[in-house]
Structure formats: C-alpha cells, structure tokens
Amino acid sequence: MSRIGIALIVVGLSAAWSGARAQAVQTNIPHAILIDSDTRSVLFEKNADEPVVPASTVKVMTAEIVFHEITAGRIKLDDELPISENAWRYGGAPSRGSSMFAPLNSKARVEDLIRGLVIVSGNDAAIALAEGVAGSEGAFATLMMKRGSELGLTHSTFTNPWGRDDPEQKVSPRDMTTLANHVIQTYPDFYKYFGEKEFTFNKIKQTNRNPLLAMSIGADGLKTGNINASGYGLIGSAVQNGQRLVLALYGAPDAKSRAEEARKLFLWGFRSFEAKTIFEPGETIGNAKVFGGEESSVPLVAQGAVKVLVPRTPGEKLTAKVVYKGPLIAPVASGSDVARLQVFRGATQVLDLPLQTAAAVAVGSLPRRAMDAGLEYGGDLFRKLIKKQ
Numbered sequence: 001m002s003r004i005g006i007a008l009i010v011v012g013l014s015a016a017w018s019g020a021r022a023q024a025v026q027t028n029i030p031h032a033i034l035i036d037s038d039t040r041s042v043l044f045e046k047n048a049d050e051p052v053v054p055a056s057t058v059k060v061m062t063a064e065i066v067f068h069e070i071t072a073g074r075i076k077l078d079d080e081l082p083i084s085e086n087a088w089r090y091g092g093a094p095s096r097g098s099s100m101f102a103p104l105n106s107k108a109r110v111e112d113l114i115r116g117l118v119i120v121s122g123n124d125a126a127i128a129l130a131e132g133v134a135g136s137e138g139a140f141a142t143l144m145m146k147r148g149s150e151l152g153l154t155h156s157t158f159t160n161p162w163g164r165d166d167p168e169q170k171v172s173p174r175d176m177t178t179l180a181n182h183v184i185q186t187y188p189d190f191y192k193y194f195g196e197k198e199f200t201f202n203k204i205k206q207t208n209r210n211p212l213l214a215m216s217i218g219a220d221g222l223k224t225g226n227i228n229a230s231g232y233g234l235i236g237s238a239v240q241n242g243q244r245l246v247l248a249l250y251g252a253p254d255a256k257s258r259a260e261e262a263r264k265l266f267l268w269g270f271r272s273f274e275a276k277t278i279f280e281p282g283e284t285i286g287n288a289k290v291f292g293g294e295e296s297s298v299p300l301v302a303q304g305a306v307k308v309l310v311p312r313t314p315g316e317k318l319t320a321k322v323v324y325k326g327p328l329i330a331p332v333a334s335g336s337d338v339a340r341l342q343v344f345r346g347a348t349q350v351l352d353l354p355l356q357t358a359a360a361v362a363v364g365s366l367p368r369r370a371m372d373a374g375l376e377y378g379g380d381l382f383r384k385l386i387k388k389q
Helices: 055-073 085-091 112-116 122-135 135-149 173-186 188-195 255-272 366-387
Strands: 007-011 029-034 042-046 080-082 107-109 200-201 204-207 219-221 223-226 231-238 242-250 274-281 287-291 297-301 306-311 317-326 335-343 347-357
Touching: 029 231, 029 255, 029 347, 042 255, 042 347, 055 112, 055 122, 055 135, 055 173, 055 188, 055 223, 080 112, 080 122, 085 204, 085 297, 112 122, 112 188, 112 200, 122 135, 135 204, 173 188, 173 231, 173 242, 188 219, 219 231, 231 255, 242 255, 255 274, 287 335, 306 335, 306 347
Parallel strands: 007 317
Antiparallel strands: 029 042, 029 242, 080 107, 200 204, 223 231, 231 242, 274 306, 287 297, 297 347, 317 335, 335 347
C-alpha cells in the first residue's frame, strides 16, 4: 500500500487529534505555519490555529474576492471605479496610512486598484474595490465571510477589507496559508501582481512592501501587515527547484525579525524535506461502513495521488487515519465527499485531505436493512453498557 511504511487506522466517527509538536527548527515568532503548496503537507507550525489580528494581510482575502469576481465576468480589469470620500479620507492621503494616493472623486481602473492593493498595500484601493464590488465596506465584509466559508477558512472572522483595527476581525495562520495557496493555484494570471517590485500611480512611485522579494530565496509574493494590535505579520510564498512553500507568521516584534525569521523558515523547509507518494491515484485508502445498503461498506479514494513531504534524514514514521461520521446511510452516491484522510509524521499532523466514495451503494433488501438495524441497535446497547462500567 505504501513505500514508506505508513500505518492506516480507519475511524468511523468524528475525531480530533491533539498532541505535542516536536520539530527540528525553532522561531521566536509566536504564530507561524509553513506548508508545501503541492502536497499541502505541514512542515512547521506553532500556534497555527490561534486567532491573530491580520492587519493588512487581510487584503489577500480582498484580492481573492476581486479575482473571483473578474473570473466570473462580473467586473473587468479595465472597469473604472470611483474613489469615494470614504476611500479617500480613511484610506487615502489624509489617513497617513499605506495608500496608493488616489485623488478624491477620481476614478481608477480595477487593474490599477489591484496593484495598489497588493503591491503598496493601499487602504484606499481596498475600500474602493470593496465599494465597487459590493456597494459598501459592510456589504463586502459579509461577502468576505461567505467566501471564507466556501474556502474552508473555519478559524477566521472578517469585518473589513483593508485591515483596520477591529477586535472582531481575527484570522488563524493556518487559514491564511490555505487562502494564499488557493490564490496562487487558482489565479496564476492575477497572482503575478503580488510579485511586482514597484507601482507608480498619480505620479507617485512606491516599492513593494514585501521584504522577501529582495532576498534571493525564490519569493514571488503575497502580503505584509502591521498595526499596533497585531505586531508584524507576513504571508509569503517562494519557489526553489520547482517546489513552492507557503508561510504565514504573526506577532513579530519588528520588521527586521519578521523578515529574518521568514527567510530562515523558508530555507529550512527547502533544505530539509522531500516529497513521497503514499497512495497512488485511484488506490483504495480505506472503507466506510454503510447502513442499509446492498454492500456493507464502500471504498474511499482521494482525488489523485496523495503525497506528503518527509524529512530527508530518517526520523519519525508516518501514520494515517480515515475519519468519517458513520455508518453512512444508503443510498450512497459515487464520488461523494464522506471522509477525511489525516496523516501524521510522528506526533505532528501534516496532511488533512477529503476522501470520496469510489462506488455507489444502493439501498439493500428489506432483510438486509433489518439485519443492519439489529446490529446497530445491539451496538448501541453494548456501548451504553460499557459506558456504565
């Protein structure tokens, strides 16, 4: 089943894992996570699910929604959007924050606003895009929550498009790597804006605020952020020898340590791991029990090969488990997302992927359903008896 000795446990109920993380690299940054883009393997994490203030890194979510709207044909790069007094006063020159310096009551092309958003972190660009897409910042925040739910950002709450300090706007580092990786893989033609070194608008030239772009480590984009409530944060991505890593870190004490720690984690990740295939495309990974069906179980598969990154030097073994709410109730359609594959390297969870049914299971005969009902009832009685002991 596997080339590297992976042990598989099938668990037919909802389950959660927690445990100590033993990792070979350390950082003084309080919140960080480093993942491999292709396999989505976790290479390093530290407090990755704790809520943090995103500051301007939230603009990656703003950009994703704009890219999504363009892809859907609802707006175009050449469309012109107005710079309202709200955008100008609270995000433009009068605000003394990061700005693309769009003049009051002017209009700007969507493409220029995107560059203003992701290259120079313009708050005015974020507000203008939000108003242009949804009509108001509040309506755009609602759209951010909806879109975040669709993308599986389960530990994040969005209230504004530009990173204004708000006690209710919180994200998790893990969610932000998920978001960043989605943007990179889904919108390659738009992701390129994040890597542009400078942007000139209204005769004002500004350089990209991402310090990784000047480090010769293969970095090509995403965002920094900093307000008093957040410390210094960063979402970054870099490519070496065809491998892409994605990093999110939050709470650095200053810009220098943010850049140095990010560089250290990237270089460690590129140097220390290699990809291994643990399940081939179409290979049965586990089986889920089925209640009342023609078959008592259904095979589970992943979409494509399942790969993880493992240390180049021998170390902790890989284990995996299939987690689902079961038994499944017949009829069961083929290709349904019914389970998740969770892979661990030692004590560290490195992968969490959906699994689909590889076949359909029709409703079984009346005797078969009666037998399953009897077995389920007997199982319930047994569990209650054990619980009383």
